[in-house]
Amino acid sequence: MAANDATHVDAEHGLKKRGALGAADRLSAIIESxxxxxxxxxxxxxxxxxxxxxxxxxxxxxxxxxxxxxxTLIPQDRRAEEDEIIARLKNGERISDFETLRQRKDGSLxxxxxxxxxxxxxxxxxxxxxxxxxxITARKQTETLLAQQSERLQTLYRVASEISRDLDLDRIVQSVTDIGTELSGAKFGAFFYNVTNAAGESYxxxxxxxAAREAFNFGMPRNTAVFAPTFAGExxxxxxxxxxDPRYGHSAPHYGMPPGHLPVVSYLAxxxxxxxxxxxxxxxxxxxEPxxxxxxxxxxxxxxxxxxAVAMDNARLHKAAQQEIEQRRRAEESKELLLHELKHRVKNTLATIQAVAMQTFRQAPRSELKAFDARLFALSEAHDLLTQRDWKMVDVTHIVQRAVAPFAAEADRRFEINGCEVQISSDRALQLxxxxxxxxxxxxxxxALSTPTGTVKIEWELPEQAGGPRLELRWTETGGPATSPPARKGFGSRMIARALRGEGxxxxxDFRPEGLYVCLRLSLT
Structure with missing residues (x-):
């Protein structure tokens, strides 16, 4: 190998080595930071x-x-997790996003x-x-808070559902006491509340x-420094x-809890x-416990x-409504009894008058006795109608139909009745x-009713005029014998005049040839 070739190989090997070391350094730096x-x-x-x-x-x-x-980092009760993790690692398994608890140096989790x-x-x-x-502690705390809030909302919804569907005050307060004691973690609870009886007395x-009721035999809480803020709504x-507590133990005679009182340490009012x-x-x-x-x-x-408070308000309103309904029912019963008694007494009075009249008119013509008896019957019928209407306002149509009913049957229903709907008072109804x-x-x-073909038309209205409302009723006879003014007024004419006496x-x-025409005016004030 040439010298320059050897130099080149050594240089290349050095570059590779430095490159490998540089990658390791970079990885180490990334891990560390x-x-x-x-x-x-x-x-x-x-x-x-x-x-x-x-x-x-x-x-x-x-x-x-x-x-x-x-x-060292694993809490005692979670160390079995490590055995499972090592077993899965030895099988070549990768464990991802495993949420758990670990322990810091100061012992906190x-x-x-x-x-x-x-x-x-x-x-x-x-x-x-x-x-x-x-x-992920912050995330877990948020999740825990959200879970607590959700649980609280569900609890409040359950409480609201349970007490809102009940309108009995005694059941509501007992249910609330039981629920509050359970949810607060209290050893025992009590609910002191104010009521008002039917006589308006508060207690x-x-x-x-x-706790059993026998365990609380010390009377109602007094207005001490501890209890006063609660009952004052402060x-x-x-x-x-x-x-x-600085407010505790200042009131005679016990200056604290009396002997035998339920043990109270933690307190919530x-x-x-x-x-x-x-x-x-x-x-x-x-x-x-504290x-x-x-x-x-x-x-x-x-x-x-x-x-x-909402449930109690609803229960109190319901009770007040029930009491009012009961009072009205009793008043209606009393009024019904009174009306029947009045009806009975009026009937007895009219029967007595009828008996006296029969004795008085013994020598009189039969027609006069019959006419007087019919007038008493008409008065009795009017009283019956008013009794049915509780002696209040009566519709004119009912008065007209009831008054002419006996004559309509005899005369083959030859009455034509037509008028507006109008209510009149009991005294005006008797007059009419x-x-x-x-x-x-x-x-x-x-x-007109003395002949087979005669008819009577009865119609009424409320004409607009000064002086207050007034009923105007017209009686028109046709198909009967010709009429003319009488030489003198009979009992019937005088009775009508007296019945309609008064302003308005x-x-x-009007004695017309084709039949009698009468216009009646009756003030409604």
Whole structure:
């Protein structure tokens, strides 16, 4: 080989060697500067490589950890994971994105995502492993927070669903006490709440959870420095140890918990306040160990208290509505009884008048007795109609149809009735019924209904005029005998005049050849 050839070979070999070393240096620099944890280890779990990312995350300097077991970084309860990882590596398997817990030098635990790759020799045998880890503690904390918030929302939805569908106050407060005691982790809970009875008297009741009622025989809470803020609605009181609270132990006679009282150390009290600002009561929870209630517990119970206030308001409104319905039902029953009694007494009175009239008119013509009896019947029918309408407003159509019904049957339905819908008072209804009966009686005896072909048209309206509303009713007879003004007024005419006496009332009679025409005016004020 020529000298210059040898020189060329040596130079080429030197370049290759320097290139290989340069690549290794670059790889080493990349590994060292990576933010991820990069650890090399043997299949026996001995740490052989340790980058700056590993030192930053786990807290060990290279000289402290190199040559130590990988188990140094694994919590005691998770060391079985390493046996599984080594077994899979020996089978040539690569483990990706394995999420687990590892332990720092100070003993604290961190969440990591682990990737472990086998390192092979020239003949393909797995001889070592490269382990990359990424700190995912922040992500896990976020996931945990989201899970807690989701669980809280589900819990509040369950509580709201459970108490909102119940309108019984006693069941609501007991359910809330049980739920609050369970969710807060309290040993026992109580709900002191205000109620008002049917007489308008206010008093306080309570429910218990986690303890028998016999265990609480000390009466209602007094307005002490500890209880007052809750019953005044001033806010939440949470204490890790109520015995050390500056508000505790200043009230006679016990200056603290009385002997035999349930053991209260951890203490949480939340007012239940209506949307109107009224304090409906207070939720109280306790535990016999300190530090049992957290800020999360306080927020959860406060949310439950807000839902409880809505449910209690709904229950109180429902109870008030039920009481009003019951009062109205009793009032309706009393009114119905009174109306039937009145109807009975009116019937008895009219029957008595009828009996006296029959004795008085014994020597009178039969026709006069019959006419008087018919008038009493008309008055009785009008009273019946008013009783059916509770002596309130009555439709004119009902009055007209009821008044002429006996005559319509006798006269083969020869009445034509037409008018607007209008309601009149009970006293006006009685007047109109009596007047119509007199007109119908007169038509049967002397007018259109005394012949087979005669008819009566009854129509009414409410004409617009000054002086308030007024009913105008027209009675028109046709097809009967010719009429003429009477020489003197009979009983019927005088009765009509008296019935329609008053301002705005009146009757006009027109004795036409084709039949009687009467215009009645009845003031509705």
């Amino acid at each position: 990576s933010d991820d944890v990069i650890i090399g280890k043997t299949l026996d779990g001995i740490i052989t490589d340790w980058n700056a990312g590993a030192e930053r995350v786990f807290g060990y300097a290279p000289e402290e950890i190199m040559g130590a077991s990988i188990l 961190i969440h990591i995502s682990l990737t472990v790759s086998p390192i092979r020799s020239a003949d393909g045998m797995v001889i070592n492993a490269s382990q990359t880890a990424r700190d 306080q009741l309570y429910t218990l959870s986690g 806010g939440v009181i949470r204490s890790d140890d109520i015995r050390t 939340v007012p239940v306040t209506s949307v109107s600002g009224e304090v409906l009561g207070g939720l109280f929870f306790a535990h016999d 530090g049992k209630f957290t800020a999360d517990t306080e927020n959860l119970v406060s949310a439950i208290a807000a839902q409880t 019924a009596m007047v119509l009966h007199e007109l119908a009686t007169n038509a049967v005896k002397y007018g 009332n009146g009757a006009e009679f």
